Amino acid sequence: MEKKEARIREIIAGEKKISMVTCYDYSFASSLNESDVDIILVGDSMANVCLGLSDTKEVTVPEMISHTLAVAKGAPDKIIVADMPYAGCQKKNSQPLETAKKLIRAGADAIKVEWFRGCKKVIKNLINNDILVMGHIGLTPQTIHLLGGHKIQGKDKSSVDGLIKQAKQLERLGAFSIVLECMRKDAAKEITDVLEIPTIGIGAGKHCTGQVLVLYDLLGLYPGKMKFVRRFLDLSVQVKNAVNSFNQEVKRETFPSEGESF
Ligand code: KIV
Helix, strand or coil, X not given: CHHHHHHHHHHHHCCCCEEEEECCCHXXXXXXXXXXXXXXXXXXXXXXXXXXXXXXXXXXXXXXXXXXXXXXXXXXXXXXXXXXXXXXXXXXXXXXXXXXXXXXXXXXXXXXXXXXXXXXXXXXXXXXXXXXXXXXXXXXXXXXXXXXXXXXXXXXXXXXXXXXXXXXXXXHHCCCEEEEECECHHHHHHHHHHCCCCEEEECCCCCCCEEEECHHHHCCCCCCCCCCCXXXXXXXXXXXXXXXXXXXXXXXXXXXXXXXXX
């Protein structure tokens, strides 16, 4: 854990852009462990890409814990940030500190907390308990209903001023970095410029200190594509082709071969 904290400080202090991708399972985590990516995020976007749900609010605390365990097992050398799920901090009777401690015990090195009305109290409590916190502002899916849906943030001066205020508050509280989601690139630049801590953007342009993408988006595994996503692979086509080859070989009785039999 101390080694990981030192690595986080190194990344923050570094001159290079930071890369972060989401991950939710052991097998992909094992691949990412061999990659050069800086940070893995066990995101509550698993609601969408793994569970087929439309709302990230539906992810439960036990689900977040179990996926964090799997990712930590697969990627022991990487910095792992786990999302604080809605159920762990915004739902009635939720216990944010207990949830964060469980995620840390599952293998997370830090917890990402989305901006919401009571987030400062939660973040302060986590930091006072020696838990590293990544903030998240802009288009925050857990409170999307308060933002009028999936809308680009930072479109006018008052919106940008509001985002800058949130970012500064998070920095003052002790967050070690902040995700900026879906906002105009000049707004993200202004925010990045006023902060000492790094910003990690998704749909926030090139001026952020780093970039994050949902793994299934960058691999081309998730149907539908947002403007800000670049598919570095078309894995869904490759998966279909591979499974069709398997199906054909089964039908032709050429799989399994002698060499694949006991
Ligand atoms: O859950 C997630 O994937 C995220 C990213 C969009 C940053 O929070």
